[in-house]
Amino acid sequence: MRKFKNVQKNVTTTELVECACNFCGKTVIGEDDYLSSDITEFIISPGYGSGHDSDRIYFDICDDCLDNLIDSSKIRPKIQEIF
Numbered sequence: 001m002r003k004f005k006n007v008q009k010n011v012t013t014t015e016l017v018e019c020a021c022n023f024c025g026k027t028v029i030g031e032d033d034y035l036s037s038d039i040t041e042f043i044i045s046p047g048y049g050s051g052h053d054s055d056r057i058y059f060d061i062c063d064d065c066l067d068n069l070i071d072s073s074k075i076r077p078k079i080q081e082i083f
């Protein structure tokens with residue numbers, strides 16, 4: 001049997017306070033919720049045999065650049081509405 005007691009500790013956490021779009025450099029400063037509505041993070045892990053097959057690449061992209069990326073695609077990417 002284990003017994004526990006309450007212990008008060010000072011804990012340091014990290015909060016996102018600034019985010020820049022990797023494509024245009026637009027920077028958004030604010031709280032987590034505000035940042036996540038303007039700039040989206042996407043992570044890719046390129047396939048085996050590609051030039052980055054052992055890499056995981058993190059991008060932050062603003063809504064304008066995301067629209068440009070979608071609109072400039074020769075073949076439109078699949079977009080699934082999730083809400």
Ligand SMILES: [Zn+2]
Pocket residue numbers: 021022023024025026061062063064065066
């Ligand atoms: Zn951008």
